[in-house]
Amino acid sequence: MAYSDKVIDHYEHPRNVGRLDDKSDNVGTGMVGAPACGDVMRLQIQVNENGVIEDAKFKTYGCGSAIASSSLLTEWVKGKSIDEAEQIKNTAIAEELALPPVKIHCSVLAEDAIKAAVKDIRAKRGLVSGGAGEAQEEAAS
Amino acid sequence: MKLPIYLDYSATCPVDPRVASKMAEQMTMEGNFGNPASRSHLYGWKAEEAVEEARRHVAELVNADPREIVWTSGATESDNLAIKGAAHFYQSKGKHIITSKIEHKAVLDTCRQLEREGFEVTYLNPREDGIVYPEQVEEALREDTILVSLMHVNNEIGVINDIAAIGELCRAKKVVFHVDAAQSAGKLPIDLAEMKVDLMSFSAHKAYGPKGIGALYVRRKPRVRLEAQMHGGGHERGMRSGTLPTHQIVGMGEAFRIAKEEMGAENERLIALRNRFWDQIKDMEEVHINGSVEQRVPGNLNVSFAFVEGESLIMSLRDLAISSGSACTSASLEPSYVLRALGVNDELAHSSLRFSFGRFTTESDVDTAAVEVRKAVEKLRELSPLWDMYKDGIDLNTIEWAAH
Numbered sequence: 001m002a003y004s005d006k007v008i009d010h011y012e013h014p015r016n017v018g019r020l021d022d023k024s025d026n027v028g029t030g031m032v033g034a035p036a037c038g039d040v041m042r043l044q045i046q047v048n049e050n051g052v053i054e055d056a057k058f059k060t061y062g063c064g065s066a067i068a069s070s071s072l073l074t075e076w077v078k079g080k081s082i083d084e085a086e087q088i089k090n091t092a093i094a095e096e097l098a099l100p101p102v103k104i105h106c107s108v109l110a111e112d113a114i115k116a117a118v119k120d121i122r123a124k125r126g127l128v129s130g131g132a133g134e135a136q137e138e139a140a141s
Numbered sequence: 142m143k144l145p146i147y148l149d150y151s152a153t154c155p156v157d158p159r160v161a162s163k164m165a166e167q168m169t170m171e172g173n174f175g176n177p178a179s180r181s182h183l184y185g186w187k188a189e190e191a192v193e194e195a196r197r198h199v200a201e202l203v204n205a206d207p208r209e210i211v212w213t214s215g216a217t218e219s220d221n222l223a224i225k226g227a228a229h230f231y232q233s234k235g236k237h238i239i240t241s242k243i244e245h246k247a248v249l250d251t252c253r254q255l256e257r258e259g260f261e262v263t264y265l266n267p268r269e270d271g272i273v274y275p276e277q278v279e280e281a282l283r284e285d286t287i288l289v290s291l292m293h294v295n296n297e298i299g300v301i302n303d304i305a306a307i308g309e310l311c312r313a314k315k316v317v318f319h320v321d322a323a324q325s326a327g328k329l330p331i332d333l334a335e336m337k338v339d340l341m342s343f344s345a346h347k348a349y350g351p352k353g354i355g356a357l358y359v360r361r362k363p364r365v366r367l368e369a370q371m372h373g374g375g376h377e378r379g380m381r382s383g384t385l386p387t388h389q390i391v392g393m394g395e396a397f398r399i400a401k402e403e404m405g406a407e408n409e410r411l412i413a414l415r416n417r418f419w420d421q422i423k424d425m426e427e428v429h430i431n432g433s434v435e436q437r438v439p440g441n442l443n444v445s446f447a448f449v450e451g452e453s454l455i456m457s458l459r460d461l462a463i464s465s466g467s468a469c470t471s472a473s474l475e476p477s478y479v480l481r482a483l484g485v486n487d488e489l490a491h492s493s494l495r496f497s498f499g500r501f502t503t504e505s506d507v508d509t510a511a512v513e514v515r516k517a518v519e520k521l522r523e524l525s526p527l528w529d530m531y532k533d534g535i536d537l538n539t540i541e542w543a544a545h
Contacts, residue, residue: 003456011453011456014524017523017524019529031526032543033542033543034542034543035487035488035491035527035537035542036486036487036488036491036542037487038450038451038452038476038487038491039450040525040526040527040542041526042526042529059524059525059526059529060524060525060526061448061449061450061524061525061526061527061528062450062453063450063452063453063456064452064453064456066450066453067453067524
């Protein structure tokens with residue numbers, strides 16, 4: 001299969017590979033996919049008090065397109081608020097990387113990963129800063 | 142060194158230069174271009190002579206009578222002719238066929254077609270080592286079984302079935318036994334005077350001959366009958382019509398002649414190369430050979446690198462021409478059906494590569510390959526969340542994954 005230059009670039013020089021402390025209250029973790037399907041993505045975001053993503057790290061088990069999708073995503077989310085980050089659409093990732101139709105699911109997985117990470121940080125913040133009431137408020141909004 | 146290093150001999154082989162030069166003599170006005178079926182002039186007679194010499198070479202490799210060799214376009218056609226031909230001919234005796242889950246698609250899809258025509262097929266599951274054992278066949282044989290079709294050597298994992306023992310069982314029950322020997326001819330000794338095999342498929346290009354030519358062995362004593370699948374001029378005793386491609390046939394004959402002569406030395410060399418390669422990667426953590434190590438054809442090594450996905454591994458190994466055990470590259474996201482049938486879990490099946498070594502593989506090829514493989518696996522494990530979890534002592538089977 002021929003990969004686009006952008007996929008190859010991200011694959012050969014993946015950005016922001018690593019791990020953040022998932023016990024930290026400032027870190028949201030999204031782990032999506034399944035080994036049996038050949039893709040697992042772990043995306044972590046470090047979020048400051050204002051809800052802005054200061055750092056992002058990923059590790060991905062999967063094909064070149066899955067690795068590239070998650071690498072690109074970490075670049076995109078840095079500096080964004082969590083609200084903005086969760087608006088990122090898989091179609092934008094697929095377009096940027098010129099993914100072929102059989103690899104669209106890699107971009108879908110990346111979208112799922114950021115959504116899961118944001119959900120995780122929201123849950124943590126809810127529990128930490130104000131107790132159950134605030135968490136419910138956030139969940140409702 | 143020619144890059145990428147070719148380690149995919151199970152997919153196809155380059156034509157041996159000795160074969161190519163013989164083939165080149167069969168085509169032009171100055172060469173032996175005649176139609177082997179032309180009875181009325183020297184051009185035809187000479188072409189026929191070349192075809193018959195090639196037939197002898199093929200027969201000699203497997204200790205058969207040349208009259209038992211039928212030319213086809215390749216092992217896929219041989220499998221089709223053998224299975225459909227025997228099933229159609231013997232269907233009045235019964236409609237049950239036995240094969241295995243890890244056969245080549247040329248056998249599996251042919252069996253599926255026969256199921257659509259009303260035949261019943263039993264698909265045996267190999268044991269964990271990839272081998273289909275004679276007792277499994279014995280248990281599956283029924284009163285109405287007319288045909289057993291099993292491969293000699295599996296194309297993905299290279300393991301060898303005991304076809305001599307299975308042949309005894311089939312003969313005792315008067316069941317036709319077909320063997321796909323595409324991956325074994327020229328690589329393992331085959332003696333059809335001893336083995337009770339009735340039909341055997343061969344391919345030229347897996348043994349340093351050209352693509353587009355193969356043969357089917359059809360036993361004469363006791364005689365096995367087939368219904369032809371290709372009708373026309375009645376070539377090949379009516380079993381397969383079509384003008385014989387002299388150059389292809391001569392190529393296959395020469396390839397099989399060389400194989401008979403050099404098989405012993407070549408196998409020793411290939412086992413040494415395979416061991417040399419394996420010795421350089423086996424100390425890595427969580428690296429497993431798929432299928433039996435002992436009962437395996439010399440040139441094949443199928444390895445799972447846990448926590449690394451096969452397609453990305455191949456992408457890293459751009460200087461190596463290898464294939465993934467998983468079919469991801471063919472746009473299907475399913476892992477190998479062969480490995481799954483062995484009970485290899487999906488995650489490991491996704492992480493496997495097939496290395497196949499051959500006549501032109503050198504020690505420096507396998508040394509380079511081993512270095513590249515180590516580098517790539519280490520790099521991808523650094524990227525793999527599953528590797529992190531493994532290192533943290535988490536059992537991946539205890540996690541509830543969201544299948545997608």
